[in-house]
Structures are given as C-alpha cells and as structure tokens.
Amino acid sequence: KQEVTQIPAALSVPEGENLVLNCSFTDSAIYNLQWFRQDPGKGLTSLLLIQSSQREQTSGRLNASLDKSSGRSTLYIAASQPGDSATYLCAVREPGNQFYFGTGTSLTVIP
Amino acid sequence: SQTIHQWPATLVQPVGSPLSLECTVEGTSNPNLYWYRQAAGRGLQLLFYSVGIGQISSEVPQNLSASRPQDRQFILSSKKLLLSDSGFYLCAWRGSLSYTFGSGTRLTVV
Numbered sequence A: 001k002q003e004v005t006q007i008p009a010a011l012s013v014p015e016g017e018n019l020v021l022n023c024s025f026t027d028s029a030i031y032n033l034q035w036f037r038q039d040p041g042k043g044l045t046s047l048l049l050i051q052s053s054q055r056e057q058t059s060g061r062l063n064a065s066l067d068k069s070s071g072r073s074t075l076y077i078a079a080s081q082p083g084d085s086a087t088y089l090c091a092v093r094e095p096g097n098q099f100y101f102g103t104g105t106s107l108t109v110i111p
Numbered sequence B: 001s002q003t004i005h006q007w008p009a010t011l012v013q014p015v016g017s018p019l020s021l022e023c024t025v026e027g028t029s030n031p032n033l034y035w036y037r038q039a040a041g042r043g044l045q046l047l048f049y050s051v052g053i054g055q056i057s058s059e060v061p062q063n064l065s066a067s068r069p070q071d072r073q074f075i076l077s078s079k080k081l082l083l084s085d086s087g088f089y090l091c092a093w094r095g096s097l098s099y100t101f102g103s104g105t106r107l108t109v110v
Helices: none
Strands: A004-007 A009-012 A017-025 A032-038 A046-052 A056-059 A060-066 A073-076 A086-093 A099-103 A103-110 B003-005 B010-013 B021-027 B032-038 B045-050 B054-059 B065-070 B072-076 B087-094 B099-101 B105-109
Touching: A004 A086, A004 B045, A009 A017, A017 A032, A017 A086, A017 A103, A032 A060, A032 A073, A032 B054, A046 A056, A046 A060, A046 A073, A046 B099, A073 A086, B003 B087, B021 B087, B021 B105, B032 B072, B045 B065, B045 B072, B054 B065, B072 B087
Parallel strands: A009 A103, B010 B105
Antiparallel strands: A004 A017, A017 A073, A032 A046, A032 A086, A056 A060, A060 A073, A086 A099, A086 A103, B003 B021, B021 B072, B032 B045, B032 B087, B045 B054, B065 B072, B087 B099, B087 B105
C-alpha cells in the first residue's frame, strides 16, 4: 500500500525566506501528485498538480518538483509571506481511483 | 464550472445522537465522490467513495455510513455518534486529473 510522508511536520520561518517542503512516497507507480493548502478550519485548496510524466510545475511564487523514480516531491515557496501560513498537504494518485495523502506540514511565516 | 457544496460548516453533537452531513456537486454528471476525515494532528483518511448512485465503497470499518441517493449528492451518516467521531470532514469530487474539495464540516462530539 502506498505511504506518503511529509517532512518536516512543522516549520517556522521569518518573512521573506525561501523554503522547501518535502513529500516522499513509497510506490513510484503514480498517476500524478497534487499539492494542497489547508487553512485552519477550512477545506483544501489545490495549489499545483504534477503529472507523472512531468518534472515540475510553477504557479507564482510556488514551484513543485517531482522525481518519480526516487519517490520524492518538493514544494518550493519563494519570498515567504505571513499569508502563506497554513498546512500544506501532498497527495499521490495511483492509476485508478485512489489518492493517498501525507500528514501535512504546518507552516508559520513570522512577520 | 464545477462546484462542490458541503454543509453545515460546524456542528456540535452529543454522544449517541445521529449525524447527517450532506455534499452536493454542480456542473458535472456522474462524478466520483469521496468523504475524508481529518482528526486533530493527523492526515486525511479516506472514509467512503462512490462512483455512482447507490454505489458505496467503505475504506475503513467504523461507526459511519454513506449513501448516494442522487447522482450529485453524497451523504455521510451515523446512527449514534461516538467521541472518536470528532474531526474535520471533507467531501471531494474527483475530476479527470485532480481533486476538488468542499469547505469541510468541523464536527465536535461532546
């Protein structure tokens, strides 16, 4: 069964820093990988989706990379802002119907 | 465009009371729908998924049940809530490539 791990569980950085969130998965036979943001008490917002054939996706200050062979994805956030404070989740989709979620990284950006 | 609605946003229920959370999708037909739960400090756990009316698959045996009475309606229920049912419940719709999530229901069982 696919296992998705996110490290670190929590991260606190000063405003303006660049940071990297990590996601690893155990089975490289994935269909795609999706990064989400979750604000406290709110639903999930999709940030970036990377297909298994892609290496990276970019949206504004966010860049997500995928190394399928090694079972890793990273989410790079440039010039972090207090508004970036949230929990970030990665989810791996396997061919078929199933998504597997990591436990998330709680990010706090200090003004 | 497709939208997903989930309600209520928050709910406080006593132990032993029934539960009904509703999720509806607009702008698509025959969607694959999912119920997830997120307990405090833990990741998302898939509870149920449905590929069509009356078709429910349960991922985790528990105190909850799900129903799909209409194509774009997915309901999460319980006859008697337990304290351990507290958590954040998310409904999701799976498109051709990605997921779209509802805004969630914060359930507190007291």
